[in-house]
Amino acid sequence: MGRRRRSSSSDDSTTSSTSSSGSMDGGGGMGGGGGMGGACYVYPASPATPGRVTADVTYSLGIDMNIPMTMDDGRTVNMWGFSDGGGNMMDGMGGGGMGGAGGTFPSPAMRMREGNIVHTTLNVGMMMGVHTIHHHGIEPAPHADGVGHITWDVNGSYTYQWRPSHAGTYFYHCHTNTVLHAEMGMYGALIVDPPEGAGTLHSGGPTYDVEAFWVVDEIDTSWHTLPWTAGTCGGDVGLHELNPDYFIITGVDGSGNSAMNLPPISATVQRGQKLLARYICAGYHPQKMRFGGLTGTVHISDGRVLPNPVQVNEIRACSGERYDIIFEPTERGTFLIKTDIIHWVTGDVLGTTRTSVTVV
Amino acid sequence: MKRRSFLKLGGAGMATAALATTGLITWIPRAHAATISKTFYITDGFITQPDGVNIYFKGFSSTQGVLNVPGEQMVVQEGDTVNIRIVNTLGRRHYFTIDGLGVNTIRIDPGASRTLSFTANKAGSYFYHDPSNAPYNRLAGLHGGFAVMPKDRDDEVYDGSPRFMQQYFWLFHDIDPVWHNAIRYGNTPNTQYVPRYFTLNGLSGRPPGAPGAMDPSIDSMVDPRSALHGHIGDRTLVRVLNAGLCQQSVHCHGNHVEWLTDNGNILPDVWLKDCIYLEGDMGKCDLIYPFESPPDAHPPVSVGAYPMHLHTEMSQTAGGGLYMFGAITDIFFE
Numbered sequence: 037m038g039r040r041r042r043s044s045s046s047d048d049s050t051t052s053s054t055s056s057s058g059s060m061d062g063g064g065g066m067g068g069g070g071g072m073g074g075a076c077y078v079y080p081a082s083p084a085t086p087g088r089v090t091a092d093v094t095y096s097l098g099i100d101m102n103i104p105m106t107m108d109d110g111r112t113v114n115m116w117g118f119s120d121g122g123g124n125m126m127d128g129m130g131g132g133g134m135g136g137a138g139g140t141f142p143s144p145a146m147r148m149r150e151g152n153i154v155h156t157t158l159n160v161g162m163m164m165g166v167h168t169i170h171h172h173g174i175e176p177a178p179h180a181d182g183v184g185h186i187t188w189d190v191n192g193s194y195t196y197q198w199r200p201s202h203a204g205t206y207f208y209h210c211h212t213n214t215v216l217h218a219e220m221g222m223y224g225a226l227i228v229d230p231p232e233g234a235g236t237l238h239s240g241g242p243t244y245d246v247e248a249f250w251v252v253d254e255i256d257t258s259w260h261t262l263p264w265t266a267g268t269c270g271g272d273v274g275l276h277e278l279n280p281d282y283f284i285i286t287g288v289d290g291s292g293n294s295a296m297n298l299p300p301i302s303a304t305v306q307r308g309q310k311l312l313a314r315y316i317c318a319g320y321h322p323q324k325m326r327f328g329g330l331t332g333t334v335h336i337s338d339g340r341v342l343p344n345p346v347q348v349n350e351i352r353a354c355s356g357e358r359y360d361i362i363f364e365p366t367e368r369g370t371f372l373i374k375t376d377i378i379h380w381v382t383g384d385v386l387g388t389t390r391t392s393v394t395v396v
Numbered sequence: 397m398k399r400r401s402f403l404k405l406g407g408a409g410m411a412t413a414a415l416a417t418t419g420l421i422t423w424i425p426r427a428h429a430a431t432i433s434k435t436f437y438i439t440d441g442f443i444t445q446p447d448g449v450n451i452y453f454k455g456f457s458s459t460q461g462v463l464n465v466p467g468e469q470m471v472v473q474e475g476d477t478v479n480i481r482i483v484n485t486l487g488r489r490h491y492f493t494i495d496g497l498g499v500n501t502i503r504i505d506p507g508a509s510r511t512l513s514f515t516a517n518k519a520g521s522y523f524y525h526d527p528s529n530a531p532y533n534r535l536a537g538l539h540g541g542f543a544v545m546p547k548d549r550d551d552e553v554y555d556g557s558p559r560f561m562q563q564y565f566w567l568f569h570d571i572d573p574v575w576h577n578a579i580r581y582g583n584t585p586n587t588q589y590v591p592r593y594f595t596l597n598g599l600s601g602r603p604p605g606a607p608g609a610m611d612p613s614i615d616s617m618v619d620p621r622s623a624l625h626g627h628i629g630d631r632t633l634v635r636v637l638n639a640g641l642c643q644q645s646v647h648c649h650g651n652h653v654e655w656l657t658d659n660g661n662i663l664p665d666v667w668l669k670d671c672i673y674l675e676g677d678m679g680k681c682d683l684i685y686p687f688e689s690p691p692d693a694h695p696p697v698s699v700g701a702y703p704m705h706l707h708t709e710m711s712q713t714a715g716g717g718l719y720m721f722g723a724i725t726d727i728f729f730e
Contacts, residue, residue, distance in 0.1 A: 202691070268719055275716055
């Protein structure tokens with residue numbers, strides 16, 4: 037793959053040709069416009085997949101940059117995301133207008149088993165800019181890692197091939213102008229089950245009966261009118277400062293009661309059953325999740341089994357971290373699961389999401 | 397650092413700022429304690445940020461005519477006698493200490509020089525810094541990384557730790573120009589802290605094609621102090637220090653890291669993580685990047701490059717935009 041610009045090996049001719057095409061694509065230096073819809077330092081390409089083999093599991097995702105999300109206060113905020121299918125390369129020209137169609141926030145979940153060969157095909161319509169998919173926590177070859185700018189940014193259809201080796205909770209997100217695109221909602225859950233399948237956390241590990249998904253995020257609506265290229269050529273578009281005004285759990289306005297009784301965010305378990313909560317810190321500011329009186333046992337973090345499980349009543353997390361927590365409640369009741377989103381400098385609590393676990 | 401890495405560093409620095417190279421006090425395993433002497437000059441000047449804005453800094457610099465932010469990293473071993481002489485070339489009083497080693501804080505008046513002498517007695521990763529008027533003098537740039545190797549161990553962070561073959565520092569910083577300007581004039585900042593620049597060992601990233609890209613004196617992605625280079629099996633210790641005020645998430649691609657210490661505390665179990673919670677205001681941790689074959693590749697790969705970046709993505713910008721001009725480096729599987 038010649039597009040890996042920083043490869044010290046490889047051929048010099050590729051390096052020089054990509055660097056010149058880079059400046060054409062990128063529109064030149066600071067403040068340079070033109071090129072790819074006003075973007076700088078993106079490298080549109082959709083090459084063939086190296087070493088392509090038949091997949092066990094395939095995902096085909098399109099782009100949707102027009103996903104209205106209505107908050108509890110009635111305000112509608114535009115989100116971006118990946119759409120299921122998305123095979124139609126003309127989506128960007130079609131009924132969805134500039135925004136494509138069919139996307140959701142969060143984007144569709146991926147779920148497969150350890151050892152499966154997975155193909156994630158990203159289809160980017162003509163008017164949709166460029167994007168990538170980075171399977172966060174999955175560690176594939178560089179050409180399957182989906183880091184835009186330093187590899188390439190998909191402008192057509194590209195298939196990422198990978199094979200997960202460790203069960204656990206991951207997520208995937210766009211890695212082009214990531215600061216903006218991931219904040220706009222371009223992410224989805226990624227669950228790797230052990231060969232035993234869902235219901236077992238990892239091979240030889242605990243089983244579970246009920247599953248909850250706590251994907252906690254924050255939104256700064258002042259970012260949500262920016263174009264996909266924002267800031268890439270320079271200029272202050274405010275991406276150094278995230279001042280969130282909405283707090284989200286698994287795609288739902290989490291500040292009020294909207295996620296309180298909404299499986300699989302909330303959960304109802306019988307005494308004696310085991311609840312698995314998959315916690316993904318999908319925002320940028322740090323978070324602290326409190327279990328409202330329940331004690332949980334962390335078995336996996338970031339897709340790796342802990343040498344010794346850890347019992348916790350609360351857990352702090354930084355951006356991109358995941359925790360797989362099993363609860364075995366013995367008391368009836370409703371337990372509030374609250375997650376504080378904490379300012380990265382001041383430590384102030386900016387907002388709190390709420391959901392619940394009901395034990396019957 | 398690997399020798400072949402820092403040999404690539406050119407001698408030419410910027411007019412007002414220069415990289416603190418690693419060549420002067422590079423630790424070499426030895427069976428006996430030594431006396432380590434080092435002089436830092438407190439200097440000031442301006443460092444140009446990725447958007448062209450010049451920001452005022454002070455630094456513990458290795459020679460009188462330059463400005464090093466951070467100061468040169470130092471690695472000694474337990475039992476060494478360390479003499480650090482500080483020459484204050486500026487018009488304001490400054491102080492110097494190393495946190496966590498139980499050493500004194502020395503005061504250095506304008507134009508004066510003082511020497512801090514101590515015996516290194518505790519293996520670990522530390523900050524040296526000016527603790528006065530905290531955090532302002534540290535934020536202005538008066539900080540650097542200091543490490544003590546365990547006695548008779550050249551491959552452990554602490555006695556009995558998981559082993560490594562080479563070591564690096566990742567010293568992160570965040571910069572609010574308004575604060576730096578206040579500090580320049582001896583004022584106490586009175587505005588909300590809003591960092592606009594984010595650095596790794598004093599530099600920030602450049603995507604391919606950007607001015608300065610691939611220049612190791614400008615681009616943190618190829619700075620030999622920051623970019624990891626290894627073959628499969630070259631287990632690499634990274635001493636992570638945060639001189640800034642922002643809490644960060646240290647995210648490595650390619651491999652999970654072994655998380656050994658958190659704020660100087662040895663963790664009871666070694667967890668494998670792809671994101672590490674790094675506290676602000678002098679948070680620190682020790683990590684080992686194992687340089688194993690990326691586990692989820694099909695077909696398998698053993699060479700290639702991956703980024704390490706902070707997942708607190710605001711830190712990937714400069715001046716409010718310019719994604720990928722923030723605190724990022726590359727990890728090269730060779």
